[in-house]
Amino acid sequence: MVGRLLARGMIAGVCAACLAFVFARLFGEPQVALAIAFESARDTAAGMAAEPELVSRAVQASFGLLTAAVLYGAAYGGIFAIVFALAYGRVGRFSPRALALLLAGAGFLTFVLIPDLKYPPNPPAVGLPGTIGLRTATYFEMIVLSVCVMAVSVLVGQRLIQRLGAWNGTVCAAGIFVVLTALVQAGLPDINEVPADFPALVLWRFREAAIGMQLVLWSALGLVFGRLAAPVVAPGAVRHGAG
Known part of the structure; x- marks a missing residue:
């Protein structure tokens, strides 16, 4: 059963990552572009030469971001499936879907929200090398x-x-x-x-987009995996519900 759950977890992770990619493309990338523009203007004013791009911004914001999101989602989905298999039947009397949502909420709280409240994500041009x-x-x-x-x-x-x-x-x-x-x-x-002259609105919206991307990822992971896992761990209940 664990092997079947693992495969479903990775599928759910990839689906969730694709949704997170769309969110990041719409809401996160514009803020990254503004931050990079601020950094370039600051370097130009200081007489510093621009660093050559090993990978173009167009590739970074499209195929690069999608590839990273999919790999990230597949890995998280596999780990999520293993944790689900260990928790099912041992942590309360939850249905597969309810347990998947509960674990997704706990994962978002533990791995994203709590760390980001202390050390929030920053766009380019913020932070010293x-x-x-x-x-x-x-x-x-x-x-x-x-x-x-x-x-x-x-x-x-x-x-x-x-x-x-x-x-x-x-x-x-x-x-x-x-x-x-x-x-x-x-x-x-x-x-x-954070530089004193860095636009506060760009910083705020970037952090909103970063947390929002993770929220989309974990929410979709819990919803999709719960639906895929139900026929594996509780096939009788699924057939009864369908009837």
Whole structure:
């Protein structure tokens, strides 16, 4: 069964990535173009020569972006399917579709929203070349700590639900997650390298588009995979529902 789920997960991931590509092409790429124009104007004013493009912007914004999105989506879809197979029947009595949406929401919260609240994505022209290593390390630290916080909150929440009931236990677990997340984020260093003259609107819209792309990806992944996985894990229920 895991092999069949894995194949369906990768298919769902590719479908979700295509939708995310369309979103990024419509809303993200215009902001990237504006940021690159700002960077070029700043370099020209400083008397710096423009760096040669190894890959043209047209290719980057079309085939390059699509290829990266598809590979990214297929990998995430495969991992998502494995996590689903491990969780199905062990995390509550959820239907395949409900569990897929629940896992997709948890994935978006853990891998995207929480890390991006601390270290939001930046367009070109934002960030110093000498701090790339620091920024990369702290961002992945935030992801790892976010996963740990989610795992602790889920484990504690399951015990609290047994003692306090579903509603009270869930609320307490959510409170624990928020508190632990705030402590983790407060303990990591802040990084502020946005140039003073960088357009605030471009920065804001780029970050909106970056998070929106991830939201489209995870939402579509949960919806599509839940539909594809239902006949595999609960074929009887699917036939009964169809009848």
